[in-house]
Amino acid sequence: MDCSDTLEWLEAAELGQATAADTEVVQARQHLTTCPVCQQEWPARKSWALQLAASISDVPIPSGLRERLLADVPMPAAVSTTAVHPRRSSRRWVLMSALCLTLLVGLLQFWPQPQPPLTLVELQQGLSVELAGLPEFRGDFDPHLPAIWATSFDFDRSFVRGYPPHGMASGQVALIPFQYPLAGQPEPVKGRLLILPRQRFAESQRTLATQNFRQAQVQYFRGLPGAFLVWSEDDLIYVCLMPGDPEHLARFQRSLAAPRSLT
Numbered sequence: 001m002d003c004s005d006t007l008e009w010l011e012a013a014e015l016g017q018a019t020a021a022d023t024e025v026v027q028a029r030q031h032l033t034t035c036p037v038c039q040q041e042w043p044a045r046k047s048w049a050l051q052l053a054a055s056i057s058d059v060p061i062p063s064g065l066r067e068r069l070l071a072d073v074p075m076p077a078a079v080s081t082t083a084v085h086p087r088r089s090s091r092r093w094v095l096m097s098a099l100c101l102t103l104l105v106g107l108l109q110f111w112p113q114p115q116p117p118l119t120l121v122e123l124q125q126g127l128s129v130e131l132a133g134l135p136e137f138r139g140d141f142d143p144h145l146p147a148i149w150a151t152s153f154d155f156d157r158s159f160v161r162g163y164p165p166h167g168m169a170s171g172q173v174a175l176i177p178f179q180y181p182l183a184g185q186p187e188p189v190k191g192r193l194l195i196l197p198r199q200r201f202a203e204s205q206r207t208l209a210t211q212n213f214r215q216a217q218v219q220y221f222r223g224l225p226g227a228f229l230v231w232s233e234d235d236l237i238y239v240c241l242m243p244g245d246p247e248h249l250a251r252f253q254r255s256l257a258a259p260r261s262l263t
């Protein structure tokens, strides 16, 4: 038995694919006791085999994969006519194909996933979500206030939270809580402004978004107290949510959109 066969049979025994009683394993062990090359090579080979076996056991291998791979791959032309070669070749092919599968599964986890567009209903849920449970904003755009709002609000980046709290698009939408005093109301009205890129807003609903804040129509939530406005500006979609009496949102809009005196 030569060095190459010796290492193959030792490895097979290590992985439980051959038994210590097999003639070839007995011969391999005898060879190992007398061969300095194998004595040097075997520890590294054994460690590699055990690591490979451990990583393979983490990945479920589809049933029939081994047979399909073996059917597709022509066996190398016989290097030797001894009977052990077909068995060794199949084992190596299965190990290598399983290793490729392990790497593929690992890579797919890091492949950028297309972000699903968000619907208006998903965005409306931003009205009732706990602010403390929201993640950092991590969208790929620069959130900023609508032009008309900038005259009435100071924008501080630390106010921006990420929305939605969970799922594939988590944190991709900017959520800014705000409050605004309305004449005759004992407390300022509170609302939430959501900002997202136009292409992340469900395409079927983009016609709902008017071209600016001033023209946006106050719309009502179905079955919930509260109202919202949707408009677009600078290739961003803005959704302004306000709980309670829809008239508050209409007054808020009129107040911000009113022409300002310079004096």
Ligand SMILES: [Zn+2]
Binding pocket: 002, 003, 004, 006, 031, 035, 036, 037, 038, 039
């Ligand atoms: Zn040897």
